[in-house]
Amino acid sequence: MKKKILIVGGGTAGTMTANNLAKKLMPEIDRDELEITLISNSKYHYYKPGAMYVAFGKSEGYEFVRDQRALLMSEINFEVEEATEISTNGNFVKTKKGKKFDYDFLVLATGCEVAPERIPGLSEAGDWFYTYEGATKLAKKFHDIKKGRVLVTVNFPKTPNIPHQCGIAPVETTMMLHDFLTERGVRDDIEIIYTYPTVAQSVTNGLFMQEPTSNVLPSIFDSLGVKHQSGFTLSKVDAKKKVAISAEGEEIEFDILMSTPPFTATKFIRESGISQALDDEGWLPTDKETLKVKGLDNVYTLGDTVDLPVSKAGGTVHNQTDVVADNIASELRHGYTSESYDGLVIAIAQMGLSCGMPLWYNYDKDVAPTPCSKLGSFVRKGFNKGIYWAAARGMV
Ligand SMILES: Cc1cc2nc3c(=O)[nH]c(=O)nc-3n(C[C@H](O)[C@H](O)[C@H](O)COP(=O)(O)OP(=O)(O)OC[C@H]3O[C@@H](n4cnc5c(N)ncnc54)[C@H](O)[C@@H]3O)c2cc1C
Structure with a gap:
């Protein structure tokens, strides 16, 4: 029977993961054995770091928004739907409009607010x-x-x-x-x-x-x-x-x-009953290596919604997405996970309006701060202006 992967959330984590999954599992998609669906509560995709430049009058923000459908490979189904309920026993997600999405594997990527x-x-x-x-x-x-x-x-x-x-x-x-x-x-x-x-x-x-x-x-x-x-x-x-x-x-x-x-995590996750985080914050209990939601064998999570001790950053998601995509592909093909996340975060910090500092750390090693530079700022500008969209498409 045709297998179904459902991804909830069309931000950095959901988009990168959907595209990475489609690339890795193209043979199964071609043979009509697999369907990948992404649902998001917005038609648009926002590059969230762009808001910093808006605050300092360097942008009005329009260049940091794209049509979500345009960022996804054509093999991925996309629907604008707000998830409201998960049944981890029944393997389905329900939405505000009353639609039901069944899954064999679920990826929760609804970020934080x-x-x-x-x-x-x-x-x-x-x-x-x-x-x-x-x-x-x-x-x-x-x-x-x-x-x-x-x-x-x-x-x-x-x-x-x-x-x-x-x-x-x-x-x-x-x-x-x-x-x-x-x-x-x-x-x-x-x-x-x-x-x-x-x-x-x-x-x-x-x-x-x-x-x-x-x-x-x-x-x-x-x-x-x-x-x-x-x-x-x-x-x-x-x-x-x-x-x-x-x-x-x-x-x-x-x-x-x-x-x-x-x-906090989003309302949908906070009300899902899966998290026991303090003060109803909703962070998903996440296995730090496999990136599965603890206790749920066919549910993965990544990005801002996890309870891991690493920065809630795009530079984190970039290193988590392949672990999730590889593990799902390996489980589908071989029945076991194949990759492990080591906590890697890579980003370029905008230290002032024209200075950039590379950041690199993982679960074991803290960031070793280095002086920021104009070259760092140039690379950061490149990321803001274009590299991000290539990364979201799974190309970087
Ligand atoms: C001002 C600012 C500056 C930042 N600077 C940096 C930086 O310099 N470097 C860096 O690496 N990171 C930076 N980040 C962090 C980075 O943007 C986030 O870590 C990243 O966006 C997390 O990705 P995500 O997919 O987990 O969440 P998001 O990108 O927030 O995506 C969540 C998605 O889920 C959707 N969604 C929510 N609820 C539902 C629902 N119920 N049903 C369906 N869909 C839903 C949303 O519409 C959204 O599309 C910055 C963030 C901000 C706000």
């Missing part, structure tokens, strides 16, 4: 660049501000040892902000304070979630005149007074609060 409402006052008085809407709002504020203080705050999930989306983004955007305000000629009149929570994944009282980078950040920030402070875990915002209040009992006034808000 911002949850500012989890901190009182943050939705009213805070800003974030993690969505295009939020970044557009910030762009106006960064364009208008002439003097005052921009406060940077970072919140981590309550579930231990899990990072927020794109671990390096708060550092990247702090440095981009410095460059942007310098370009505007108002930097001398605007104070930037970068804060970090007491507990950040495995690091305590640092400025980043990994020790080596945390150790070099003070001198980098000092050279830019950016104030920095660890031990500030945002717990409340007084929206009227524009004061950020920490769990450690400190208060800091701000004109603009550029926050990394709490994140």
